[in-house]
Amino acid sequence: MNNSTTSEFTEIDNAVSDTQHTMTTGKSMLPIQTNSVQEKENQNCQGVDEATPEILITQPPITVQDNGNQDCEGSRSGSHANGCRRMYKAVLSSDWAAAKMLINQDPSLAYEKLNERGDRALHLSIAMKHKKFAQKLIELMEPSALELPDGCGYTACCYAAISAEMVEIAHLLVTKNPRVVAARNSEGRTPLQMASISGKYAMILFLFARTTKTECLSHEEWFALLLNAIATKMYDFALQIVEHDGSVATKRNEEGTALHLLARQELSEASSSKTAILLKSILGTTFYGRQIYGEMQPDSRHLAKKLLAKIQENLEHESDVLELLKNPPILHDAAKVGNVELIVMLTHTYPDLLWQTNYYRSIFHVAVIYRQDNVFGLIRQIGGLKNIVVFGLDEDGNNILHLAAKLGPLNSRKNIVSISALQMQRELAWFKEVEAIVPITFTEMKNRAGKKPRELFSEEHADLLRESEAWMRSTADSCMLIATIILTVVYAAAFTVPGGNNGETGLPILMRSNWFNCFFVFEALALFGSTLCIIVFWSITSSGFKEERFLDILPYQLKLGISGLFGSLIGAISAFMSAYCLVLVDERAWVVKSVILLIYVMLVLAICGRFSELWFKMKLPKYLPQMLSNRNSQNLFSGHATTTRN
Numbered sequence: 001m002n003n004s005t006t007s008e009f010t011e012i013d014n015a016v017s018d019t020q021h022t023m024t025t026g027k028s029m030l031p032i033q034t035n036s037v038q039e040k041e042n043q044n045c046q047g048v049d050e051a052t053p054e055i056l057i058t059q060p061p062i063t064v065q066d067n068g069n070q071d072c073e074g075s076r077s078g079s080h081a082n083g084c085r086r087m088y089k090a091v092l093s094s095d096w097a098a099a100k101m102l103i104n105q106d107p108s109l110a111y112e113k114l115n116e117r118g119d120r121a122l123h124l125s126i127a128m129k130h131k132k133f134a135q136k137l138i139e140l141m142e143p144s145a146l147e148l149p150d151g152c153g154y155t156a157c158c159y160a161a162i163s164a165e166m167v168e169i170a171h172l173l174v175t176k177n178p179r180v181v182a183a184r185n186s187e188g189r190t191p192l193q194m195a196s197i198s199g200k201y202a203m204i205l206f207l208f209a210r211t212t213k214t215e216c217l218s219h220e221e222w223f224a225l226l227l228n229a230i231a232t233k234m235y236d237f238a239l240q241i242v243e244h245d246g247s248v249a250t251k252r253n254e255e256g257t258a259l260h261l262l263a264r265q266e267l268s269e270a271s272s273s274k275t276a277i278l279l280k281s282i283l284g285t286t287f288y289g290r291q292i293y294g295e296m297q298p299d300s301r302h303l304a305k306k307l308l309a310k311i312q313e314n315l316e317h318e319s320d321v322l323e324l325l326k327n328p329p330i331l332h333d334a335a336k337v338g339n340v341e342l343i344v345m346l347t348h349t350y351p352d353l354l355w356q357t358n359y360y361r362s363i364f365h366v367a368v369i370y371r372q373d374n375v376f377g378l379i380r381q382i383g384g385l386k387n388i389v390v391f392g393l394d395e396d397g398n399n400i401l402h403l404a405a406k407l408g409p410l411n412s413r414k415n416i417v418s419i420s421a422l423q424m425q426r427e428l429a430w431f432k433e434v435e436a437i438v439p440i441t442f443t444e445m446k447n448r449a450g451k452k453p454r455e456l457f458s459e460e461h462a463d464l465l466r467e468s469e470a471w472m473r474s475t476a477d478s479c480m481l482i483a484t485i486i487l488t489v490v491y492a493a494a495f496t497v498p499g500g501n502n503g504e505t506g507l508p509i510l511m512r513s514n515w516f517n518c519f520f521v522f523e524a525l526a527l528f529g530s531t532l533c534i535i536v537f538w539s540i541t542s543s544g545f546k547e548e549r550f551l552d553i554l555p556y557q558l559k560l561g562i563s564g565l566f567g568s569l570i571g572a573i574s575a576f577m578s579a580y581c582l583v584l585v586d587e588r589a590w591v592v593k594s595v596i597l598l599i600y601v602m603l604v605l606a607i608c609g610r611f612s613e614l615w616f617k618m619k620l621p622k623y624l625p626q627m628l629s630n631r632n633s634q635n636l637f638s639g640h641a642t643t644t645r646n
Contacts, residue, residue, distance in 0.1 A: 080106065088114040091121050094130040103140065110137060111145045118151015126159040126169055134169050143177035153186020161191035161207060164200040174210050181207060182216035190216060196228050204237055212244055223251040223258070230261045235299035242306050249310035256328050259307045262300065263334040263342050304342055308349070322350060329356050335363040338372040354382070360394045368400055368434060371408040371426075379437065390438055397448035404434040405457035407464065420467040421550060421558070427464070428551040431457055458547065469545040472554060476537035479565050483533035486568045490526040490575065519578040526571030532564035559615060566611045573603055 083102055087109045090099040099121070103110050113120055122141065125134040138146070149155050157173050157180040160166040170191070173180050184190055189197075192207040211217065217225075222245045229238035238258070242249060249258060315321050325346070331353050334342045343363065347354045354363070364386075367375035379386045390400045408427060431453075435443065446452055451459070497519075540557050543549070577600045581593050 083109055084112070084114045087121060088119065088124075091124045091130070091133065092128065094125070094128070094133045096133050096136055099133070100136070110140055111148060113151060116151075120148065120150045120156075122146070122156045123150045123154065123159055126156055126163075126166060129163060129165055131166070131169060135172060138169070138172050138176060146173055146177045146180050147183045149183075149185065155180060155183045155185060155191070157181065157183065157191040158185045158189070158194050161195040161203055162198040162200065164202055167202050167206050170203060170206060178210065178214070181210045182214045192217070193221070193225065196225050199232055199234075201234060201237070204234070208237065208240060219245060219247055219251065223248045226258050227253075227261055230258055230265065230303075233265065233300075235297070235303045239299065239303045239306055242303070242310060246310040247314060249307045250314045250324065252324070256330070256333075257307075257311070257324060259304065259311065259325070260328060260330050260333055262304055262307065263330050263339055264337060265300065265339070266337045301341065304345065308345070318350075322352060325350065325353060326356055329353075329358045331356065331363045332358045332361075332366050335366040335372060335375045336370050338367075338370075338374050340374050340378070343375065343378070355389075357392060360392050362389045362392060364389055365392070365394070365400055365403055368403045368430070369406070369409070371430060373430075373433075376433075386437065387439065390442075397446075399438070399442050399445055399447075399453070401431075401434050401438050401442045401445075401453040402447050402451075402456055404431045405453045405460060407460045420464060420471050421554065424461065424464050424468040424547075424550040425555055427457075427461060428547065432551070461547070465545070465547060465550075468550060472545065472558070473541055475558070476540045476561070479561055480534050480537045483530040483537075483565055483568055486526055486572050487530040487534070490523050490530070490568075490572055493575065493579075494520075494523055494527070513582055515578050515582040519575055519582060522571045522575035522578055524571075526568045526575060529564045529567030529569075529571055533561050533568060536561035536564060562611060562614060566607065569607055570604060573600065573607075 083106050087099060087102050090096075090102065091114075099109075110121055114124075122134060122137050122145075125137060146156055157170060160170040160173065181191055185194070190211065192204065192211045195203040195207055222241055226238055226241045226248050229235070229241060242258075251257065252260075255261065311321055311324060315324065331343055331346060334340075334346075356362075358366075361369075364376055364379050367373070379389065382389065393399055394403075408430070435453075443453060447456070497516075536557055540554065540561070545554070577596055580596050584592050
């Protein structure tokens with residue numbers, strides 16, 4: 001969706017909100033206003049949308065004679081102008097009884113403009129979402145009256161189209177006058193186009209079925225609707241458009257075809273299992289189990305296949321299809337967002353697309369720039385040809401290893417890591433992975449700025465290295481402080497056993513209880529864990545923070561220290577729980593023990609959730625070459641894509 005469309009949609013929604021606000025402020029305002037029009041009337045009224053007593057209709061259906069731009073405040077009689085004001089107030093307050101009485105006296109009030117802005121009763125009631133009022137008014141009006149625009153040039157169906165709650169009213173309008181779906185507003189838009197801009201899905205599906213019967217939209221307008229549907233991820237609606245008008249598949253604008261736009265969508269969302277979702281809801285963290293990467297959603301997959309089929313159907317020669325897909329290069333667009341399945345689908349049909357370059361960069365160069373490892377993993381499937389693909393230099397003289405040496409785009413969804421040290425780890429892993437597959441001469445090659453890949457990496461990541469060092473020191477200091485406190489407490493508790501000692505033997509009085517054994521086991525766990533944590537984090541702070549250490553050594557030490565702190569916390573809490581259960585022996589002890597156990601379980605789950613989140617964030621596959629072959633099970637030239645991570 002372009003900026004102008006988004007702006008118009010925002011104007012419409014804001015205007016409707018303003019209209020609803022008038023119900024409580026008592027100020028009269030046009031529900032949807034596209035032009036800058038000054039408010040000239042203030043009405044003190046309270047809107048109530050409720051059922052009113054049925055009134056006998058004494059006159060025949062209202063016939064319409066539009067009076068152009070005339071209104072009730074013009075050169076008309078004072079009694080008629082007063083009737084318009086009373087009708088306007090009745091519409092705002094959803095007072096059908098008063099409105100019906102006024103219409104009985106003057107039938108023209110049902111369709112005339114009620115003020116200088118051009119508000120009509122039907123348009124205003126629909127914009128205010130007074131369903132019952134609008135329904136009764138539609139029943140009174142002639143079909144031709146439903147096509148009349150208000151002062152802003154909007155028809156009643158246009159107002160209904162921008163509200164998801166007014167599908168029933170839109171159905172009444174279309175049933176009484178099918179031509180309302182073809183009536184355009186002052187901006188030249190039909191109700192379907194208005195609904196598409198507003199993103200009202202239920203209304204879109206309803207109006208689409210009616211609009212296709214009128215043939216009121218041109219091919220260009222259907223193409224615009226298709227692009228908007230893809231941009232807003234309404235893929236089933238986009239599929240219906242393609243099935244209705246197959247010519248839109250080959251239409252293009254300055255950014256390409258609809259298939260190009262689909263390729264730019266971030267369709268490769270990782271899908272978690274039900275168990276992972278359940279664990280996330282309980283523990284407040286993400287479970288990193290088996291996930292699927294690079295798979296399109298079913299609707300988007302079906303749409304991509306349909307668009308490609310229509311392109312092949314509309315263009316006779318394969319060269320024409322390739323020309324359409326190469327300008328702009330569609331695989332490069334898909335590689336930026338990690339859309340592996342679309343890449344596999346297209347290369348299976350047109351393998352030549354794989355060798356296309358854009359600014360001297362292949363899709364694998366793009367994958368490195370945007371850190372799309374699922375796309376880069378496909379390079380293993382092209383065998384010896386990978387040396388040809390990676391050998392290219394861009395316009396700045398950078399080879400693919402130079403691109404890996406640059407700091408990854410932080411706005412990329414897959415490259416967002418909240419911890420700077422872990423971000424540094426991933427950057428190093430990427431550099432090592434690319435270094436493992438390029439010729440050794442690439443490591444010594446200089447770009448036009450005279451820098452080797454390793455030099456460029458150090459320069460690009462200097463700030464990140466400083467942030468990572470600061471984070472590691474801060475984390476180590478905090479963890480050592482907590483571990484020291486735990487160590488002090490459990491050391492003292494080891495010589496002050498619950499229940500005291502026997503004065504004669506010196507042995508603990510409660511030593512025969514099972515809870516006593518649990519107490520000392522958990523004490524030992526807390527003592528060992530806190531000691532390990534202090535030693536490991538002291539080792540981290542006393543060592544240097546070179547780049548290479550962030551890849552393997554520091555993450556390993558961090559996980560070991562975190563594990564020790566986790567064990568000491570669990571041990572200390574468990575020892576505390578055991579001590580309480582040990583000394584509570586009266587007849588009501590089971591009540592207290594039940595509460596303590598419940599609190600204990602909740603604390604343990606909370607601690608497990610937070611520590612597991614940090615633990616799995618630090619879980620990174622090794623940068624050895626087999627990582628990519630294990631990571632990807634797609635067959636690039638068979639048309640099947642299934643990307644997994646274990």
